[in-house]
Amino acid sequence: MKYAFAGDRQVSCNILKFLIERGYKPSALLVSSGENESHSETLMQISDLSENYIFKGNDFKVKANIEKLKHLNLDYIIGIHFPYIIPSEVLAIPSIGFLNLHPAFLPYNKGWHTPSWAIIEGKPYGATLHFMSEALDEGDIIHQKEIKVAQNDTANSLYQKVLKLEEEVFIEAFDDLKSLDPNRSKQVEKGSSHIKRDLEKIRKIDLEEKLTAKELLDKLRALTTNDHNELSYFESEGKKIGVKIMFEELES
Known part of the structure; x- marks a missing residue:
């Protein structure tokens, strides 16, 4: 399984460690830059990649870097809380797909502030590993799990719960991913988006x-x-x- 890893936040560090511990080191790393990044340095240390294969901020969209990624013959690009819009040319690089781990029970709560809208709208909530598409959070689902929203949950407490659930979802889907023939379930319902x-x-x-x-x-x-x-x-x-x-x- 050849992959590039694109991430930020502690959950991405945990998942990258999980992959490497199982013998799957990334071929390239995409990290955040600027005032909103939080774990780029940690991810770079975990990956132990040379600077030639680390792309910061929007550098992964530069033509020369797109070509560099293409030449890696990737099966996947795995996105974990990677806060960038992914152009179609990059989505098409991996032979199997660009994956995203989303803190919501798709098709509900596509987009932003997912725990807040789960509380306001009373929609099912959870975590979903899915293929990315050009339309926001509408790609095929690989694996997902639902979480109960307690009456005393705030958006913050619910988010902390779903971060743990995201790791569970990814770990449970790992064998499916490394088979290079993961499950693909269409999102049939319209769901919700913000x-x-x-x-x-x-x-x-x-x-x-x-x-x-x-x-x-x-x-x-x-x-x-x-x-x-x-x-x-x-x-x-x-x-x-x-x-x-x-x-x-x-x-x-």
Whole structure:
């Protein structure tokens, strides 16, 4: 199994280690760059590749580097939280496909802020390993698992759970991947999808709006993330007041 690895975040480091420990070292590495990258240096250390086969940021889209990747005769490019739009020319490089590990139970919650929308919309949630396509998160599914959304889950707690589930999904699919003939299941239902700016549209709390207790709790849960800039808020005396929620289980 010949592959290039494209990733960021701790989950990508864990999965790259898993692959190497089983005797599958990447032929090339694609990592993030800029203010949003978090684990590029760690991934480079784990891969132990020469700089000639490490592509930072958008460098993998450069014509010369595309040709370099083509000459590696890759079976897969494995994407784990790799935050870049992949052009069709790169999607076509691996003979079997460009894979993506997505924190959602596809076809539900394609796109951004998946735990937030799972709470708001009450859609099934989980983790999915799938083939990438030009359309966002619409490629064939290799393997997926669902996770229960608890009533006291916030978007942040749910995200921590799904990160662990993503690793499980990948590990369970590994034998299928190394067979070079992985399962491919079409996404039949339309599901749901959100772009990044959709979350901003629901952040403001209208203090005059009539909501059920559940509707308000769900909104606060969905907007309690690890990012202060995603908090729900209300306006008072010309100021924005952020609101987040925490739960504590009480003795019966």
